[in-house]
Amino acid sequence: MIEAVFKITYPYGMHARPATVIVAKANSFQSRMTLVYKDNKVNLKSIMGVMSQGIPRFGEFKITADGRDEVLAMEAIRRTIEEINSNL
Numbered sequence: 001m002i003e004a005v006f007k008i009t010y011p012y013g014m015h016a017r018p019a020t021v022i023v024a025k026a027n028s029f030q031s032r033m034t035l036v037y038k039d040n041k042v043n044l045k046s047i048m049g050v051m052s053q054g055i056p057r058f059g060e061f062k063i064t065a066d067g068r069d070e071v072l073a074m075e076a077i078r079r080t081i082e083e084i085n086s087n088l
Contacts, residue, residue, distance in 0.1 A: 001066040009085040014055035031067030
């Protein structure tokens with residue numbers, strides 16, 4: 001299992017559009033992925049779970065990945081979050 005801490009700097013935080021992009025990317029991997037925000041754990045592959053966290057702009061959260069493709073999955077999520085923070 002690997003984990004990393006991220007920050008969302010997108011102006012509106014983790015609302016529907018960035019959440020949809022991250023969940024779609026997570027669903028392209030076999031690894032089990034979890035998002036942790038303020039001690040609440042949710043499945044990163046669940047749009048409702050991710051959106052229910054209400055992560056605001058500059059909110060920090062942890063993502064864990066566990067499975068055969070965990071390294072590839074975490075790298076893809078890292079790139080996706082970087083793209084969201086700079087482009088959306």
